[in-house]
Amino acid sequence: MAESRGRMLLKAAGQGAVAGLAGVAAMTAGEKLEQAVTSRPNSYVPARTLLSLLGRHPAPDAQPPVWDHAMHWGTGAVLGALRGVWSVTGIRGPEANTGFTVVRLATDQTLENATGIGAPPATWPAKERAIDVLHKAIYAWVTGMVSDAWIAPDLESRQGTTSH
DSSP, X not given: OOOOHHHHHHHHHHHHHXXXXXXXXXXXXXXXXXHHHHOOOOOOHXXXXXXXXXXXXXXXXXXXXXXXXXXXXXXXXXXXXXXXXXXXXXXXXXXXXXXXXXHHHHHHHHHHHHTTSSOOGGGSOHHHHHHHHHHXXXXXXXXXXXXXXXXXXXXXXXXXXXXX
C-alpha cells in the first residue's frame, strides 16, 4: 500500500528537522570560528527573544546560555522541518537554499523585533549584518543540502507550472 501524502509530508518534516540540526551545528561551528577571528562576543538576543515569547521579561543584558541554545537549536529544527517539506515537494537545490536563507533571516528578525528584543537590521552596522547573513546562509545551505540528499522529491507536482 502506498504511503499517504500526509504521512510522506510528516516524515519529510521530521527528516528536515534533523537536517536543520545539522545546519545549526555547521552554523555554530562557523560562528565560533568567526568569533575567534573577530573577537565578537556571543549574542544572547535569541535567549531574550525566547524568554519574551514565553511571557518573561528578561533584562536587556541577560545572558542565559540554556535559553540561548534552546532558541538556537529549536529554531533550526522547526525551520528544518519546513525545508524537509520543500525537499519532498520538489523545492530543492541552490534556488531553494538561497530562498531558505531569507526564511531563516526573516524568522529571526520577525521574532526579535515583534518582541522588542531586537532592532531592525537596517539599524545595525554593515559588518554585523554581513556576519548575520553569512551564518544564516551556512545554516540554510547545509540544512538544504542534507535535506535534499536524504529526502527524495516524491511529491513533486507537475500541476501549476504556469501562473494561471
